[in-house]
Amino acid sequence: MLSIPKYEFWFVSGSQHLYGEETLKEVAENSKKIVAGLNEKGNLPYKIVFKEVLTTADEITKFMKEANYNDNVAGVITWMHTFSPAKNWIRGTQLLQKPLLHFATQYLDYIPYDTMDFDYMNLNQSAHGDREYGYINARLQKHNKVIYGHWQDSEVQRQIADWEDVAVAYDESFKTKICRFGDNMRSVAVTEGDKIQAQIQLGWTVDYYGIGDLVAEMNKVKESEIDDQYVDLESKYIMVQGNQSKEEFQATVRYQLKQYIAMKKFLERGGYTAFTSNFEDLHGMEQLQGLSAQLLMRDGYGFAGEGDWKTAGLLRIFKIMTHNTKTAFMEDYTLDLRPGHEAILGSHMLEVDPSIASEKPRVEVHPLDIGGKADPARLVFSGDEGDAIDVTLADFRDNFKLVTYPVDAHKAEKDTPNLPVAKQMWTPKPGLKNGATKWIEAGGGHHTVMSFAATEEQVRDLATLYGVELCDIN
Known part of the structure; x- marks a missing residue:
């Protein structure tokens, strides 16, 4: 049987320094939990690896370059946990040569009405952070995939799994000899x-x-x-x-x-x-x-x-x-x-x-x-x-x-x-x-x-x- 390399997908979250270091720490922790949950569920054909929270144009550009040149990476998954100014993503996204999945999700699947305050709102801004980020991908005519929904939902996980298979097939396409x-x-x-x-x-x-x-x-x-x-x-x-x-x-x-x-x-x-x-x-x-x-x-x-x-x-x-x-x-x-x-x-x-x-x-x-x-x-x-x-x-x-x-x-x-x-x-x-x-x-x-x-x-x-x-x- 013809074998396929052991690919993985890199996961990053977008944010900024406006909300303080504690918020950035929570962004990282929530991101790690989401990635761990997706992997542990066993519904994905390829492993997802959480890399970091990206806040500046230089960080984003550096990350995209690394993803391009790592042969084990089949694609990149991005999540805008808070509001990440999309101008920061322009150069890095232009340079990315691998499949890109924009995962529009939220850490919780509900609104905590009784306890919600402005700290919570600052942390959980994906509702409009995803639209800011999505605009720049559309403006750049990036051939990316958007999956919308809660990360624990079985249908969402199926969509991610199916996209992973397409992304790997696309990467392997450039090795295909007939x-x-x-x-x-x-x-x-x-x-x-x-x-x-x-x-x-x-x-x-x-x-x-x-x-x-x-x-x-x-x-x-x-x-x-x-x-x-x-x-x-x-x-x-x-x-x-x-x-x-x-x-x-x-x-x-x-x-x-x-x-x-x-x-x-x-x-x-x-x-x-x-x-x-x-x-x-x-x-x-x-x-x-x-x-x-x-x-x-x-x-x-x-x-x-x-x-x-x-x-x-x-x-x-x-x-x-x-x-x-x-x-x-x-x-x-x-x-x-x-x-x-x-x-x-x-x-x-x-x-x-x-x-x-x-x-x-x-x-x-x-x-x-x-x-x-x-x-x-x-x-x-x-x-x-x-x-x-x-x-x-x-x-x-x-x-x-x-x-x-x-x-x-x-x-x-x-x-x-x-x-x-x-x-x-x-x-x-x-x-x-x-x-x-x-x-x-x-x-x-x-x-x-x-x-x-x-x-x-x-x-x-x-x-x-x-x-x-x-x-x-x-």
Whole structure:
């Protein structure tokens, strides 16, 4: 499984010296208690570290510089406990290059009417301190997140947790390297894109390798390595020999395992965390990557077919964001347009991530009418049921665009004995006709990322951090 560094988030409180040292001490104590409470609750995927109370422009600027250059810091969380003059935050905020969460909260969740005095009012001014601070972020057009509510509220903690996952995915985005085994499918538009702009705006490095480079790596794989992977495969999935002889079935599966081992070594050596394949570029290969690609997605790698590096990169980002949970490469394939049955059947020839399976996947070997190579092994299963989202990344030259809608995922009404692939049914929640029409009008492609674990709010936050256009069809 691909690992993620042990990130943390730095928490600072804003104040000033107008109210005296005792007030500043209380600000610090309350801040420490809030951070400790958030961490101890266990709802956050990454630790929050209280750093200090900031009162001057120099302190703020120094802190933001330190956050930028500490590789363990995924983002900054700010809280205006008292009134912090926002001019002090201008230079530091301009310099900050990491995700920023403005946490608009208050130490107590109630007003102590019987005991409240001006000392209390001076200490607990976040009601208007947050607006002063929020104004300067809006004026600077800072791509920050605002979460409003009491720090002990479970919904607020969920929002912080979700934002942490987006912030880490954004930071990891600038380390993302995508390996293209072969070029794009010929004559297809949506798989094209500006790789330089992607590196500038999304942080992704996109590199090409000829399929011969992968074939050379496959030739180095030892039979003993394949033996080990075959045993592991048998322990995790159902092996379905079908009409093949035992020898033919094993040989076909072993070839996919050879691909898997070779691609994983190739990707690890180059620091790549996402990759593409193309059925039109298979010179020297016996089979198109099927089972091999599915196993790498299971391990956390991003992937897309036909050389679609944008979707491969997007899948990797969503896998980071969802901790590699129930998130898959998908493609709109065929439709049920009958009233009361409206649905999309999604698949992709072979390569659908088993993380969305509703049953134990089966390893099967069947013909493939595309690519002109030998029958490939693949994992066959039906997708899951429940609330999910579908999202794609399109390149419009002047900007990238994320197109998304929420979906109601479900299983097919009947078995498909003549379609031996992994498949997922879903219906856009805005309705199939309305949702699909808006998707097409927005220029959304047919390759997507489907996730049962990510939320629409996280897609919005990611679009904000990237500075890309968002078309949220809901």
